[in-house]
Amino acid sequence: MGTEHSHKDSAGGADGASGAHGGGAATPTAPTLIGSVQRALRLVEAMYAEGGATAKRLARVTGIPLPTVYHLLRTLSHEGYVQREGGSFRLADDLPLAS
Secondary structure (H helix, E strand, O other), X not given: OOOOOOOOOOOOOOOOOOOOOOOOXXXXXXXXXXXXXXXXXXXXXXHHHHOOEEHHHHHHHHOOOHXXXXXXXXXXXXXXXXXXXXXXXXXXXXXOOOO
């Protein structure tokens, strides 16, 4: 699960501006990324790949510290994305995604 996702901002910046000064080329800026969202998505990907796993296993395969895994799993569970079965966590059967 150690895949890195890299998304480039094709607009040249977070606000889509194209260089207001001097008419020159826009200087591309790095996108603002939210680390906790990235970690939560890594957990979702790991649960999808594993079909269900303990928090300790998820921490091992994602490289996310165990206390953080528990916090993220608690939040994902509260929001309806994760179900706990005994000591294992898995993606919910009916993910609460917008239709």
